[in-house]
Amino acid sequence: MNQTASVTHEKDLRDAIEERKRIIFGELRERTHWFIRLRWFVPPGIVLGAVLADLLGFENLPIGSLAGTAVFIAVYNAVFYLIGRKKSRGIGQRGYIRNLTRWQFALDYVSIFLLIHFTGGIGSPLIFFLFFHIIFASILLPVPSSYGFATLVVFGMAAISVACHTGWLTPYSIAFRGRSLDFSGLPFHMAMILGFFVASVYITAFFTSSIMGMLRKRISNLVDLSENVRGLNEKMNALYAVIQAVGTVKKLDFVLKMVTSELCQVMGVLGISVKLLSPDGKFLHYVSAEGLVAGVFRSKVVEVAKSPLNRQIIEGKPYVTGKVNPGEMFQFGEDLAAANVESVLFVPLIAEEKVIGILGAYCKYQERFSPDEVEFFRQAAGLVAVAIENVRAYESIEKIMEERRWFMMRVAHNLRSPLAAVISILDVVRGGYQGPLNENQSEYLRRVDRRVHTMLTMINELLALAKSREERRKISFEPMDLSLLAGRIQRTFQDEARQKGLNLEILVGGEIPFVDGNPEMVEQVLENLVSNGIKYTPPGGKVRVEFSRGPKETVQIQIADTGIGIPQRDRQNLFKEFFRAENARMLEEHGTGLGLAMVKEVVDQLGGRITVESEEGLGTLFVIQLPKSGKTAKV
Structure with missing residues (x-):
């Protein structure tokens, strides 16, 4: 608007x-x-x-x-x-x-x-x-x-x-x-x-x-009555738009722009303004204005102590006048007169019984605001206040999450070097370079080595997860050929599968489209899923990866194994951080529970979806569907 x-x-x-x-x-x-x-x-x-x-x-x-x-x-x-x-x-x-x-x-x-x-x-x-x-x-x-x-x-x-x-x-x-x-x-x-x-x-x-x-x-x-119903319908639509903003818009500027535009149009006024109270309660900052008053109030600040009118509104009392007196109670009365403002309406923005600002409406006609419009504006102000507080809460959570990610990355980086040094020392000691070891000493060092490697793996996965979340805002996608990725997966895991006595199959179903993504991220997803399939499938079993055309303009990747499967009760938590299924913990004591969380993060980032089908004791099937790009690759 x-x-x-x-x-x-x-x-x-x-x-x-x-x-x-x-x-x-x-x-x-x-x-x-x-x-x-x-x-x-x-x-x-x-x-x-x-x-x-x-x-x-x-x-x-x-x-x-x-x-x-x-x-x-x-x-x-x-x-x-x-x-x-x-x-x-x-x-x-x-x-x-x-x-x-x-x-x-x-x-x-x-x-x-x-x-x-x-x-x-x-x-x-x-x-x-x-x-x-x-x-x-x-x-x-x-x-x-x-x-x-x-x-x-x-x-x-x-x-x-x-x-x-x-x-x-x-x-x-x-x-x-x-x-x-x-x-x-x-x-x-x-x-x-x-x-x-x-x-x-x-x-x-x-x-x-x-x-x-x-x-x-x-x-x-x-x-x-028809006119009244039409007006009420427009007001309901405006309130609905504000309600939608409460749950969907996460940027304060966007919320304020949307609500002021909607209210300005539905009320048919010269302009709408939003003033937010400073944390110390001494100043009101004009943070948004729509209509002819936008240029009047942009970036202006009101000192509450010098404004009886604003003090009255902050105390919770709406203010409405049908004839503006520039010199009576308005700090910017001359500006209002220059904009031909005759009627004004101010209501407090109240969230959780606390006034956080003031919502204002300005009109060029005298005696413009009826009691019904005052009541509508008061209700709209309540929703606007909730939307503002919701955005502020989201921004606070985002800040905390950012600090958490920074702390995680910092700790992980600081721990990885000492752990690498510990692994090197263990390799030297276990190799007999510091003298021969008896059987008890060798077993003890082997167990220490496993724990240290598990910790290093967890740190690497934490770094990978944090990196994927960081790159969500930075990375640019390009068309990629999944047939080349299939070959790399084959070369990476064929020796490991053979040593465990498993049959590893990598299949590409004819001509498949390119997908838009980052090769390193997609390869990391497949490595996690194939590695889990090999880890939790007993000797003599089978792990199969198949690339094919999927439904509705997608490319489908299926990773199936004949391993231990996933219990029904654990499937809903499968993609949560640090979660491991009960039978997986019994088979393999050490694990991070971060691999599948990272898989879900990357698939979501690529605009795809991942589903899982499993029966305990018979195996698991992961199905990934990624939107196709415009190019195709011949296999």
Whole structure:
């Protein structure tokens, strides 16, 4: 994340709002066009209705006037269709949609008033179709427009009734099987019908508008809830990233960079800072900052005694303000003002009930941080503190391990030379150069020689193990030909195997790929495993080493023997330092237990894996799989 995180967050929010607007406008436009499509059925419906009414016994129907009204509806609907088709190619606008809807309702009312007038005025059965338009207007238009159209209906019907009664309009008196439906000569009946009609129109408009108002409010609440859920999801993701860092990231700089970037983005603020308390508690060091404040606080130090604000936070109290006063409590108030910071939020970093620093957030808007955001930031600070303490603990362990390795190497180096001198002296004495030895003296010196050689072997393996761990950070790998290594293993152990009466087989299965590694390290691995196989296999047995292609782009090395095997209970500890299986200790008293630990270290360093299969008394199979390189070797 960079210093434009807050700008990016605002842009994403605007884009999301615009997307919702486009969806809403699209729905409104679709409903408006649905009326246009529905209206195509009205003209033929009018003609068909007139014919059907005539067949049912209605008399004096003005067929010509009704047909003319049908043509009028078809013409203005065609105009609306062409306008809607042209506008639908672009992005709909709220004004265009509402204006198109209003014009449709207005012309529809004119058409309905004409049809009502031509079919008996206030006594026309078509008067009930006006209620459908009142309902549609209340659904699609704002409340004022809904009541406006309701009023238009009332005035329209009142005007038709008055005009027919006073003779301004010629009433169309239709009849049904000889019974007239004309009320123009009955003013009381007209007034009663008109009164009930007016009440029904406004009641319909009121209830429909109220229901739509509640629906719109619910939709608005759902949109707000959706925004809240999205914000909570982003915050949960940020907290999850911090939790992941607790267990995986082992460098303090990386942890601080990650958490400040995540929090800066998810909160949409100008910046995030981390201050850590010095061991003596007198100073706060800015160790990380993200966003626009990164340049303001880089490498700065706060003297706690001179900062009442920071002392308050170190005591465990969060601090939030919606209007920064540069001269009140802030040591770098001028810098905050230059960065346009208006709101700040500080919470203590607490690990194991001890304050180790302060986490801060900065925003350019006043009154930016709500109680919910303060609580989220406090929880995030708790995780950040745990991550920092975890990294510090890891660094302390690494330092101890480094000192341990240094001590091990130092002691081993200092012991190897005296032991070599002791072995040389023993060789001189046992060789009779200092005089003849009796049988007891020879046996005693032989036992001393074995112990000294065992100690020297342990020292050499300790040095090799420490070297492999040291080279893990330094060594560079290169493609290596395992077929050449197979030949060296054959030459190294063939005489030892023959002297013990063992059958040693080294097999290379056809053309095998190169592997990326260090020849000396891989050879050391194989020497350890083959040496153990020979050591723990009785005379007449067999030791086999096979190189072949393995599964999933790997090269496989199998080292099998027919020796004493490994007890089931000892296998889980087989690759631990200084561990030896129980039957191995019984057969060979002296041993270091470092060989297999070094084997596992090297295989892991090469990016491979090692598995073991064994049955006590029948033998052991070690399988090593190493990732192949791009080159191949022909055998």
